[in-house]
Amino acid sequence: MTITIEKTFAANTKAPWLVGNARLTDLSGQLLGAHVAHAGLIMFWAGTTTVSESLRFVPGKPMYEQGMTLLPHLATLGWGVGQGGEVVDTYPYFAIGMLHLVASAVLGAGGLFHVFKTPPILFNWGGQTAKFHYEWNDPKQLGLILGHHLIILGLAALLLVLKAMYFGGIYDANLHEIRVITNPNLDPGSIFGYLMGMKDGARNWLGMASVDNLEDVIGGHIWIAGILIGGGIWHILIPTMGWARKLFPIQNGEEILSYSLLGLALMAFISTVFVGYNTTVFPIEFYGVERLSTANTQFFLGFSALIGFFWHNWRSRQQSS
Secondary structure (H helix, E strand, O other): OOOOOOOOHHHHOOOHHHOHHHHHOOOHHHHHHHHHHHHHHHHHHHHHHHHHHHHHOOOOOOHHHHOOOOHHHHHHOOOOEOHHHOEOOOHHHHHHHHHHHHHHHHHHHHHHHHHHOOOOOHHHHOHHHHHHOOOOOOHHHHHHHHHHHHHHHHHHHHHHHHHHHOOOOEEEOOOOEEEOOOOOOOOHHHHHHHHHOEEOOEEOOOHHHHOOOHHHHHHHHHHHHHHHHHHHHHHHHOOOOHHHHHHOOOOOHHHHHHHHHHHHHHHHHHHHHHHHHOOOOOOHHHHOOOOHHHHHHHHHHHHHHHHHHHHHHHHHHHHHO
16 A cells, blocks of 8 residues: 655645645655754754853853843753852853754754655555554544653653752752752642642732742642653553544644644743743843843744644644535
């Protein structure tokens, strides 16, 4: 059996630049290559920006006054920081940036490999490769892909937990020093209360962004990691149920892309509130007091993703009609 397609979704639009990788939605091999290459571009941006910032960093001057983008995040994780949030060593920043550049080269090579060496449709190569092919109307295969994504996200959340609890700790804005989190809060009432807009038994309009201690931050990441990994295993083993397919119908690649953009928009909007008002996760020492421009950037990125959701959702409906 050989799977073929006559055209991609880009064929019916007068504005192909708006379609992007959606033109590859029926080409599992080509889409995988684009996916990997895109990850390489993100790694490259992170690596070059981190290396550039570490080389031009001026000791004794606050990061936010120097227009730093990524170094504040690394400092919050406890890298290169001493008492009072003073940066005492920029070498960790340089090393982390270089690791990202190496990773970007590997991912870029992987993207090129899938573009030039593997078939446009993975099923046509047979063998183990065919197992990675997908059809948009195959809930089991899509569940397998979703499950692996969720597990990877869960492991990423655990990396922060491990750094905070076992590998040097993270920066505590309340104490103005690096400390190891030995007793994370795992109480579901207080952790999930943030989702309901509750903080210490009272209503707080900041929701999750009202967290003011690292025990709750790390405890929340433990819960999130468990939920993501458990959900990933669930989706790998059990095909999507009928009610879920009705609630979130998937008829083509545009539909999945729209859902992804909606999730990205949600994360950006949540991040906007954190950046603007939370000084535990975004310490003043590294981000300053005036954060309107940074918060606005997060908001407009989220708004762009939301527009992308409506655009691709509309295209999905056009393809299905």
